Amino acid sequence: MKKIQSIYWIFTGLLAVLMLVGSIPDIAKVESAVDLFNHLGYPEYLLPFLGVAKLLGVIVLLLPGFSRLKEWVYAGFVFDLAGATYSTIAVGDPFSSWWVMVVGLILAAGSYVYHHKRLQAKAAGSASF
Numbered sequence: 300m301k302k303i304q305s306i307y308w309i310f311t312g313l314l315a316v317l318m319l320v321g322s323i324p325d326i327a328k329v330e331s332a333v334d335l336f337n338h339l340g341y342p343e344y345l346l347p348f349l350g351v352a353k354l355l356g357v358i359v360l361l362l363p364g365f366s367r368l369k370e371w372v373y374a375g376f377v378f379d380l381a382g383a384t385y386s387t388i389a390v391g392d393p394f395s396s397w398w399v400m401v402v403g404l405i406l407a408a409g410s411y412v413y414h415h416k417r418l419q420a421k422a423a424g425s426a427s428f
Contacts, residue, residue, distance in 0.1 A: 338389025
């Protein structure tokens, strides 16, 4: 169980940092975030919404419990990262512009898999009592 916990927190911690770092410029409507959104063809008013959604997702991911809500967070993060990856590829940006999002997808997958391994280990441990 300790190995599962460690791997889970590595994936989840890195994912949380990535999404948090992405949410702050969106919420603050930093010029570079606005420029990127314009470059991708998205309306600027979407920035704060996505930023707040990512921030709330990070909070839910790091809090204990809320298993069902965590499922929604993982889905939202994957939609966000996959959509961002697709958008940057669609406008012709080079790999150097979208590799971080692929890493984010890998982190989300690892966190999700180990979240479920933790739940299974916890259930197996409580069933033995």
